[in-house]
Amino acid sequence: MNQNAPEPVKGVFFGLASYGIWGCFPLFFALFEGIPSWEILIHRVVWSCVFLALVITFMRRWSVVSIALAEPKRLGRVLVCAVLIAINWVTYIYSVESNNVFQASLGYFLTPLINVALGMIILKEQISRAQGVAVAIATVAILLQLATLGTVPYLSLILAFSFGTYGLIRKQVPLDGLSGLFVETLLLMPFGLLAFGVLSQLDLSHFTENRESTLLLIASGILTAIPLLFFAGAARRLRLATVGFLMYINPTIQFLIALLVFNEPLKPSQLITFVLIWCSLALYSWSIWKGRAKPV
Template identity: 50%
Template sequence: MSAAPSATPLEGVLLGLVAYGMWGCFPLYFSLFGSVPAGEILSHRILWSAVFLCLVIALLRRWRPVFEVFRSPVLLGRIALCAALIGSNWWMFIWAVGNHHVIQASLGYYLTPLISVALGTAVLGERFGRLQQLAIAFAVAGIVVQLVYLGELPWISLAMAGTFGCYGLFRKQIPLDSITGLLVETLVLLPVALGALIWSAASGQSNFGAGTGISMLLISSGVLTALPLIAFAAATQRLRLSTLGFLMYLNPTLQLLIAVNLLGEQLAPIQLVVFGMIWIGLLLYTVASLHDSRVRARESA
């Protein structure tokens, strides 16, 4: 899709705020599921996302790219890898909310851009400037501080940042727009999700149909998965990547505020130190990214 001629950066900022704002409020939404297992929620999220995205693709009349993926085993295999990564990330986030680890989840999303930089260096052989290297060093130092003082690694944060960072690394190498890509990913995961839901219903453990409220929540998970992605896709057509990168921090910031102020999680002093070191790293990363984007703009002028 191309941006409308009348599109403005302000519209892009508003769309970006909608996308990241919705993602940032997901802890509140998933906390409504109570004791429903994370696996069941994830299975319904996959199912209803596929249903909703099929409707969106039908309205946009964009089935051809979807069919082309399924005609290419190599491309489908690459999409399947991305699907496994994003599915794992979704499951970990839902589990973190249900088990009162939203602070750790928010730390994971703060770490994601720095993990992406590290992956770019290790996997793609990309070279980064001193500021970006220093940003990674601050993130590593923060993790070491938690390991030394608490005697444990932030496994949830590292796993979420790792799966999402790897997803971004592989996904950006696949020539598919975000909406089509997400539909194919959910279709790849759909047989596993349907199998889990059928087994859950047959064993009498399904929460779907147990009450109107919980059933509507499970169905709505598909819509709420797709809507912020659609807003994000529209924002990318109107904004520079550097602006989107800055807006990205709204997501984990909202999650952190919700965890502490609404969900009753406690932020220990040492965790505040860890977050502080990550925030310094992100500040350095943002400064370096803005500098690089200005250099590229001058070179292309």
């Protein structure tokens, strides 16, 4: 990417990268056969923190982290972000392990609506008439999907609200993406290490079960940190509503993986929902392109 590119262009690049990686996550977490979602969460926290510490050391950014840790008021929102992202992580892993990738996909289709609502209500962001129509189409699609499930999709709702709220608060944290993400995982690190120690003491840990499990659990932290860094870069450069609609890339990839790789059954109403959402995305993208001289 051109380092001299405008900030909104960089933001779009970061958004595409983060959502593309996230979209392929079901393929990765499907490899953790027999390892419970909460144990994977523990290692995601621990190894993300370790990986980010190495990155910060390499980039010589410890001064920024020290300043952040010295300001308790700043840490309050960062801690909220950490808790929200932990909830999102464990719910998503459980969705994949329990063969509910379509529910995970629905949750991330729903998240942009939460982003738009929060952006309008809390950040007072304005949207054009065409963007409003796009939101309305997406809302109809999501309501159709919710109605055809026959039950309250708890996994979808938890994923949507946890990540949508995370995006809002993360946008308001006065920390760059790398430092902010490291502090988030650092705040969760004591709980992760404590849980890891308890599991090891009780001989319930899968970490040393075999080489494959060890490498997968370590890789979960690295692959967790990379797209979140991209997302933080996008969130700080783009309007929350734009970040939200870029997010359709993630659930679309998950949708296709659930259909073509995991062979989850596809109902006609789900296909209609998919088409409607892509129509709303096309309309919103056209609106952004038409008003490209305005900040995004």
